[in-house]
Amino acid sequence: MSKNSSDISNKISRYLQIIVFAVLALSFIALIFGVEAYLMGNGTVAIYLILIGALSMGLAVYVLYQSRKRVEKLKTEDTKVMTTIECRKCKTKDLREFERGDFVFKELGKCDKCEENKIITAIYKEIKNKEKPFTI
């Protein structure tokens, strides 16, 4: 039903992913070379390599984070719609997920306990993330 509301092809671009991971790998190599240069006593080269490595790694992570955030923004909220079924005579109440064809005051089959017709008394959606209340 409404579950597939966010199944839209809004994934992060494959090309972007390849570029980001390539940059990550290169920056990792730059960091390793930087450490190696430091151990060999070549201080200036080490600082440049570590700086370049750290900067590009930070940039790659930031780009990845931003694209994930964009995809999250594109997703729409999933809602679950429930149907309440009641027996007017014995007052039994059932709750199930909405099915196509349901409508409020629709008569359904006989009640298991009292043979009276069951009726749909309410159809409503359940909100997962309720709005933050502003107490002012």
Add this chain to the structure above:
Amino acid sequence: MAFAPGTDIVSQIIYAASLMLFVVFMLYGQRIQFYVMIREVENSLRKLKVIKEKGRKTAIETIKEIGKPETDPTSKVDRYLEYFTISPQSMDPAGIVYKLDHILDVRDNRLKDEVKLIAPASDEVQVFNLENTLEAAMALNFIYRIVRHFYIQGKKTLNMYIILQLQMILPLVMKEAEAYANALEAFAFGQPIGDGVGPLIAARLMQGYETRRVPKDCVVATLPFEGRTALVLKARGPGGNVGKPGDAVKELIEENKGKIAMVIMIDAGLKLEGEKVGEVAEGIGAAIGGPGVDAFKIEEVVVKYKIPLNAIIVREDIGDAVSPMRKEIADSVDNVLERMRNVVNERTKEGDKIIIVGVGNTIGVGQ
């Protein structure tokens, strides 16, 4: 040449760069701000496109599933989404309500005929639901086209103020678009929406009583209510339909030769930020939205016979009104009935005749 008192090259570069930055921001600050705003609008536009495409896809899939068309309905749906309505000329406003009423009737009939052609296997209820589904898809298409228009215009002319205005109203536009996206799903599945709280209350009162049809697409039941005779009116469900309560109320009042002690209208009312969804409020006047034709007709007839017009609303925002009904709204029914009893007992006498109108889209609500 040294820019700063420092001697090393790094300090010189940093100092020169900061000076350059200052100059760049001074000369191009507004341009940079413009591009930031354009990017924000672009992101929202991209989201709108996704929502619009999803709406179109849902509409096509629902038509294929319910209407069982022999050919692919995609091109017909695309044509449907581009339909427009031209409102009547208002240079001489006398009689404009009936002109608008006629145009809306023609539009409604035309759209229903189109739905029947696109989805030949659908029954009457499904035709109503499919029409509502397509109207929601149409609204999404319209919003997307308008936002895209201003975005491209702003970018073409590099006019910051077009983009600025667009960026300022975008949160509200996006909220409305998301509401229509939710509405589309509700219409496709025939689920009750927040706007249906009026018909839901009327249907609750009608339970167990015989109903008869009144124009247009409305039903009425006559029943005892607190020692009075109540004519309870709502649009005919469970298909997505608002009926024409204006015509129906007029007919009921004329049938009773104006001997009606009170008209009570129950509808969903827009809530302000900070107010709770499902809160009930009372007032005076015609509680009915839309283009104003029905409100006009009701006001006209109650003025003619000097009938008091009362209103009870259930507060909800635009998103709640067009998306599947929230539990808080469904739970407000008892509260509304209690308020209605109070109004009737305080303002009318036993034996009087009253009209109770459940206003709104009755999708997913029978009678």
